[in-house]
């Protein structure tokens with residue numbers, strides 16, 4: 252895979268605010284990469300470093316093999332879809348879309364051809380002569396998208412482009428964006444604070460917090476094998492439990508959790524020692540009426556239960572006093588139910604106990 | 610300027626329909642408000658109307674109607690002194706409008722776009738020429754010009770006019786900038802426009818209604834300015850208001866009526882077309 256963008260040891264300070272610290276990110280040609288993190292973590296700053304609206308305080312920005320750290324935005328082969336769309340209000344849809352090509356001084360005939368083509372691709376047929384003020388939110392979004400991709404940029408940057416849309420349209424646009432990206436083969440760099448959006452669309456996700464990269468990986472990797480406490484708790488719900496390493500045995504680590512419960516953990520890297528943090532996803536803890544076979548089986552009491560349709564949201568307390576959230580899927584209609592106060596057998600597979608770093 | 614002054618009155622009219630079933634008191638209030646509005650209109654417009662009517666009066670005196678004539682208009686167009694003053698006013702008005710519009714627009718954009726120390730204070734200072742008494746401004750400019758040894762003439766009047774006109778342009782443009790999409794300029798630059806191209810091709814068209822309105826305002830202000838002009842002009846650059854006042858002191862002349870009628874008509878046309886452009890553009 253070719254590298255399209257490289258952020259190399261990039262730091263960015265605004266006065267005394269440190270927006271980015273020693274960030275290293277490699278973006279591959281043709282991938283859909285998402286920056287995910289809470290508000291203020293530096294996602295927009297990353298995009299603006301790539302588009303050229305900000306310069307890094309230290310470090311380099313490499314675009315398609317060329318150092319563009321000092322280049323102004325209008326000299327970079329990168330286009331952006333802005334959160335507010337920023338359509339030019341005095342220009343028609345067609346002229347908005349043609350703007351970039353006109354700046355590049357493309358021949359008129361080619362400009363026309365490419366604009367017509369992209370209008371079709373983003374299903375804006377029949378709206379070409381309208382002004383932006385005569386468009387709905389979803390249509391504006393498409394114009395902003397068309398205006399950027401018609402320039403055939405090396406990278407398309409999208410800063411929370413769906414956040415201004417209503418929920419239904421947002422879900423539809425997710426799919427459209429993803430399929431558009433597949434069809435055009437353009438590298439998409441997407442920014443969102445919405446984990447669902449990130450998980451649904453991305454080839455890879457960069458999880459950020461407080462100006463640092465916490466983890467880079469595919470959606471399933473980030474969900475199932477979070478690298479840090481932040482990633483584990485930011486993406487989905489989880490139980491984060493302090494633990495102490497007791498020993499190693501046959502590729503597994505024996506840990507004692509808070510409250511005294513002892514569990515086996517699959518060792519992925521070099522076994523850590525001393526105090527650690529582990530993550531136990533609620534849906535990975537299985538509960539039974541009778542004692543199941545296998546490892547990591549323990550008893551706990553149901554202390555609360557909320558029926559949520561597809562799942563029961565339970566809280567259990569172990570004999571040692573450790574409280575765990577558990578999701579019990581309601582697969583069959585004759586599903587065994589647990590009442591508050593009842594004792595249950597719990598089991599978690601050693602693969603599903605995740606040791607967190609950082 | 611007559612049109613300008615009536616704006617507060619027109620704001621209270623028309624009164625909202627009284628709530629059904631309310632006692633007569635509210636109706637009375639509404640009626641008297643409507644009456645007041647019309648009285649204000651009458652107060653402003655009847656003199657102008659009379660002026661226009663008497664410009665067609667076949668008498669040297671304004672008081673008695675003698676019959677219809679257009680001879681005052683004929684005489685007016687042969688009146689060298691007035692025509693020259695009119696030409697001077699147009700030159701000063703045109704140059705002032707260009708300079709004040711450019712300065713006001715650029716100023717508003719720079720204040721909006723860039724951060725720098727004391728921005729708040731600079732923003733305030735700019736409006737002083739709008740509110741300072743015209744006499745003070747006239748005197749201060751006069752003493753500035755004479756201490757610099759600048760001879761009074763077109764240049765000094767134009768500088769003076771630009772000084773009090775450009776804040777009006779700036780305010781209008783600033784109001785429009787308040788509602789601008791913060792990423793408009795970046796979007797243009799993102800698509801390959803240099804900062805100057807972004808301003809010319811995207812920001813300026815967006816600001817155009819406010820710029821045109823500001824230009825019309827500047828032109829109108831310059832055209833009928835009296836006091837500041839009096840202090841800063843020279844003998845070769847007498848403007849129409851100065852000449853008209855000079856003539857009126859000697860005695861009322863129907864030619865002045867004719868001239869004023871033309872002036873009011875032109876002003877009304879300008880203001881209306883300005884409003885129309887603004888409406889059409891902002892749609």
Ligand SMILES: Nc1ncnc2c1ncn2[C@@H]1O[C@H](COP(=O)(O)OP(=O)(O)O)[C@@H](O)[C@H]1O
Nearest residue numbers: 265268269270289290291292293294295296297
């Ligand atoms: N132009 C700026 N001036 C000062 N501080 C800024 C500027 N841009 C961003 N920041 C700060 O940098 C941090 C990261 O901001 P940003 O990249 O916009 O976060 P995100 O997009 O993840 O919400 C925030 O603390 C923000 O306040």
Ligand SMILES: [Mg+2]
Nearest residue numbers: 291294295296
């Ligand atoms: Mg942001």
